[in-house]
Amino acid sequence: MISSDKYNQLVEYLKSLGKVVIAFSGGVDSTFLLRVAKDALGDNVKAVTILSPYIPRWEIAEAKELVKELGVKHEIIEAPIIEAIKYNPEDRCYLCKTAVFSMILSVAKEQGYDCVVDGTNFDDISDYRPGLRALKELDVKSPLLVCKFTKAEIRACSKELNLNTWDKPPYACLLTRIPYGNQLKVEDFEKIENAEKYMMSIGFRAVRVRCHGDLARVEVSKEDRSKLFDGELLDTIVQQTPVINAKNNLIKSSNYIDKYV
Structure with missing residues (x-):
């Protein structure tokens, strides 16, 4: 059951904010927040x-469908790869969030x-989240x-x-699949997206395909370990996904991480 005190606190906090724009990815957190905001604020939400080369197309499609189901106004803002993160610096998350949230704030x-x-959410403050500094600097609220x-x-x-x-698995943007210091290329994001989408289509609930030059590193959850190491299926994955069919392949069955390399 929902804790009535905590849930009501969230509703009242949202009401205190007035008319709000929610940065919506379609993930677990932003979908829950959007639903509560819709209940609390009605049409005032x-x-x-954000649509960018490092956000998978399927994630945008899911976000559009979720907003439609909730009956909330929706806008998609196109964001290019900004010059500051062109070579994937270690502070990319801070730089990216500063740029995209500045765009959202302007629209609002x-x-x-x-x-x-x-x-x-509350767990995020104990995790590796360099983008939180950008949210604080821009006065973005986190209900x-x-x-x-x-x-x-x-x-x-x-x-x-x-x-x-x-029960949607966590998912991080495709910037996390490229090593720090490497030039970001749209075609690389497309290959990674297609590889991960294919693997999800054949039953892998959580997967990361990371590119290190000629090395493609595939990470899946422990629950999918036996499936990944099925020889016939693995051969099919390599054949169907060019980015994995590199000169060398490293397959990891341990839990994936998203703060990168």
């Missing part, structure tokens, strides 16, 4: 999704919204963090609210 201001909020919602609580609440994202 809008979802904004132009359209008469009072603030921008995001889905940062789930303010109300101390953990990821487990968000999943439980999402399930109770019949949101189909309640």
